[in-house]
Amino acid sequence: MKLRANLVIGGALFALAILVGLLAPWLAHTDPVMDANLLNAEEPPSWTWWFGTDGQGRDIYSRVVYGARISLTVGIVSQLINSVIGVGLGLSAGYFGGWWDDVVNALTNLMLAIPSLIFALAIMAVLGPGLTSLLIALGLTNWSFTCRLARASALSLRNQGYVQAATVLGYGDLRIMITQLLPNMLGPIVVIGTLGMGSAVLSEAALSFLGLGVRPPFPSWGSMLSEARDQITTAPWLSVFPGLAIFLTVLGLNLLGDGLRDILDPQSRSRRT
């Protein structure tokens, strides 16, 4: 029963976030950046201003709706980069072994020694703020778990009969890795990827909060909360809605990841962590 609830609630929340992002121009009441009007500054939530307005009179509801685009883009794209790097390195390391395996292992250990948010912060410092920098910084710093998993799977799969059969048939290394090994490790990798998207959304928000993410005035949930901090005494509602949006999106991804794990990786059902 619980298995279904995870998947359904998680999937619904994530789908909702995607829909909001896609339909932002139709859902938003005003332009999130241009429609500033000091006459409407710091209005509390009401029928006209669903989530209230900020210090410059911009509609918070519209900004939260548009903010979904940044969060989801960063979450999905950066996690895809991580998965490709992790699978590429891990799969090839497990399959080929030897010195390449040692190199990949050393790289993975290095990545695990630096807290990923701090590493991302350092990369942002070098590249400067902006969406592209965010994608690079978060896409390069969270692949170690995927890599370990892919390596372990490749190690255990490469001596299987069907892989040897493929070798005998004259399949090249790349073809074996992609057509024989990859499909057999995809389940757990999708699970890690889903959970990774959630943490990427959180990291984007954190970096934007620190002033190192998306440049203002473009709406990102993290930078909206950063502005909200200064107005917490006069306009506390500014702090509520962007954070709630982050929470629901990440909760959706975490529940979805848990639910997928129950289905795709039945062994872990009892030791779910």
Place this chain on the structure above:
Amino acid sequence: MLSFLIRRLLQTIPTVLAVVLLVFVLFSVVPGSIASTMSDDSDPQVELRMKKQLGLDQPVYMRFGAYVARLATGDLGASFRTREPVTTMIAKRAWPTLQLIFASMAFAVLLGVPLGFVAALRPGSLVDTVSMVLAVSGLSLAKFWLGLLLMYLFALRLGWLPSFGYGDGGLKYLILPAVTLGVSPMALLARTTRAAVLEIMTADFVRTARSKGMSETRVVKWHVMRNALVLILTTMGLQFGALMGQAVVVEKLFSWPGIGSLLVDSVLQRDIPAVQGSILVVVLFFLAINLLIDVLYGVIDPRIRYA
């Protein structure tokens, strides 16, 4: 035991060197020179003088060599901004960060482990469902959002606690930042503990203990708890790294004068020696914690040998 310690210490040396190299390379490829962003007027002569002063006119490999040589003597260089030695800057801020990290971990362990235990002892019950819903929610919160809400409620509305700052370093200043930072490791520990206990409960030695008439309390105390501890400890070790990362955000939110806020301020001001130094110290701390945990494994579980 001693030889194990020495070997583990030696093993961390390549990692530390690799981190030093990585951090150095990362910041030596910064587009635009630091001197040009620091001098207000774009007089090329001033820029040149500043470059010379900061040693930036040397080739990269020379700078790296000099950097490592200075590191070996514990010298992290001088801040570009304040000219203060980075070692001094970090030393001043180490204690607040340690206070914050250990207080959050204590909060996480004291709340998360019992929560996971209670949940696992009655799987499927209301307590179990509620604590696991709380746990997954705790993992999905943006730390600084939770911090903002706590700040609003407990500092601004109720006035029970100071809203930010370090004050005299007293407990009341520590509570809000530590709780904010501790929520996600707490959630993770609750989930790990629950999963570990559930698995151990089905183990043969638990069945044996029960069948020889051992009371349930003793079974849990002697067999389940001790075995779960290894998994809990592993999770704690990994969480220290995440805590160091998240501390950056929480320290910034609460204006906590620790290494995390030093790192963010230095990044924003492009104070490269301070950035390099802070990252290095964070990594060393993380490696030290993991070493400590490896040693503790053997204390908790004598089956683990330091072979």
